[in-house]
Amino acid sequence: MGGPSAEREVSLSTGRECAAALRGEGFEVVELDAGRDLCDRLRATSPDVVFNALHGRWGEDGCVQGLLEWLGLPYTHSGVLASALAMDKQRSKAAYEAAGLPVVHSLICEKAQVMAGHVMDPPYVVKPNNEGSSVGVYLVNAAADAPPQLSDDMPAEVMVEAFVPGRELTTTVMGDKALTVTDILTDGWYDYDAKYKPGGSRHVVPADIPQPIFDLCMEYAVRAHDVLGCRGVSRTDFRWDEARGEAGLVLLETNTQPGMTPTSLSPEQAASIGIGFGALCRWMVEDASCNR
Structure with a gap:
């Protein structure tokens, strides 16, 4: 849990909640805030399973997964390749497209180029290619006269993606099964604050949408999970016009x-079909593996 990424605080929250749930399920749990001494601490702890509660770079991009493979420690969630591929938004979109899944047009551009002039017709979105939780996302409106002026901490290369109007939908996959669809309602853009601050968004579970769209979300989420080579729990996000x-x-x-x-999207979806938070965490521990 924790770690050095931009999503550290979210990870600490995830770690605390999962640790409490696993203790409630009868597991002995040691909480490790992932720093540069992580390898030594893992060797000293010698766990049976590592519950990976990290978010963002280093924790979900294949880096810590490679360390755990090297140490031979079973761990939750996806392996090295799937983690690295999913974290790279442009390459994962290429994998979706090759598999016949629908994606929105996007470009990888130099930061300076994006700030010098519009690289596609507004509206569009600018974001890091390898961050999550809507970290560093800029929405350029249709009426924007000037290109966005990006912050100094944005990477040298960024993704520019055509804006898709409509509803924000998401579907969790657990093993080989899609759970349900959530409709995420906000007053504006579904940014970091909307995701994590109280009252930032409202979730409708299951989503009140036409059955064909609901079914497609379920199908596409499983296909995306398989195309990327994911295991354990994943969650695929959609826009629907x-x-x-x-x-x-x-x-x-x-x-x-x-x-x-317990109030995050995936546990909320699991709860809606009768899988409590403790049971979900237990399943993830029992599903843990390495050398895959």
Whole structure:
């Protein structure tokens, strides 16, 4: 849990909640705030299973997964390749597209180029290619006269993605099964604050959407999970432009380490079909593996 990424605070929250739930399930749990001494601490602790509660870079991009493979420690969530591929938004979108899954047009551009002039017609979104939780996301409105002026901490290369109007939908996959669909309602852009601050968003579970769209979300989420080679729990996010019907549904990205507090999207979906938070955490521990 924890770690040095931009999503550290979210990870600490996930770690605390999962640790409490696992203790409630009868497990002996040691909480490790992941720092540069993580390898030594793992060797000293010698756990039976590592519950990976990290979010963001180093924790869900294949780095810590490679360390755990090297140490021969079974761990939750996806392995090295799937984690690295899912964290790279542009490459994962290429994998979706090759598998016939619908995606929205995007480019990888130099930060300076994006700040010098519009690289595509507004509206569009600018974001890091390898961060989650809507960290560093800029929405450029249709009426924008000037390109966005990005912060100094944005990477040298960024993703520029055509904006898709409509509803924010998400579906969790657990093993080989999609759980349900959530409709995420906000007053504006579904940014970091909307995701994590009290009252920032409202979740409708299951989503009140036409059955064909619901079914497609379920199907596409499983296909995305399989295309990337995920294991354990993943969550795929969608945008749906109602005016275009089924053609208006597109995949945005797959999260191999979705938030894991009792009120997070994936646990909320599990609870809606009768899988409590403790049972979900137990399943993830029992599903843990390495050398895959």
